Amino acid sequence: MDYLVTATPTGGLLELPAEDRDALMSRERQVATELIRAGVITWMWRLPDSVTTVAIWSAANAEDLDAHLRSLPVFPHNTLEITPLTFHPAFPAPLGTAASS
Template sequence: MDFLVRIDGSRVYELPVEERNAIVEKEHTHAHELHAAGVLKYIWRQPGQRANVGIWSAADADALEAVLAGLPIRPYAEIEVSALATHPLTLEFAAAQA
């Protein structure tokens, strides 16, 4: 199941520089692990904000919640999640490319 996830991590920038840098580095490494595992499919930065949006994949909402709870930045982040369903045009576009 795919989800649109928006993460605003701006509160981490209120921390002392060394603590913030350590969390951001852990988050960066963890993101690579999530991508390799097929959980974090795509991610985009939102210009002018300390936020990002991405397409995440998990078996269900509970599985996604477990992943999000494990993010190093989680204590300092506001997270919004929207479940996604396949649009019929997506299937048509895929068929046209095949």
């Protein structure tokens, strides 16, 4: 199942000393890269003029998604909004699949 995950850093992350925040973000990039390679994070954007990240995550169920999200070092420093996604009836197959049929 796919999920739309909106993550906005809390003041706690922004208030960390620069050295601590840089180390945390370095670990975050490493874990996120692994999740991207594993196909868990499939798309990611940053909202303009914002620190909010919007991403599409793929997980077997909500419990797996929760485990993946908790693996991120910045997890405790984010406010998350999670929305399960399903295909739209006008596009019952992924667009890339439909175009190649």
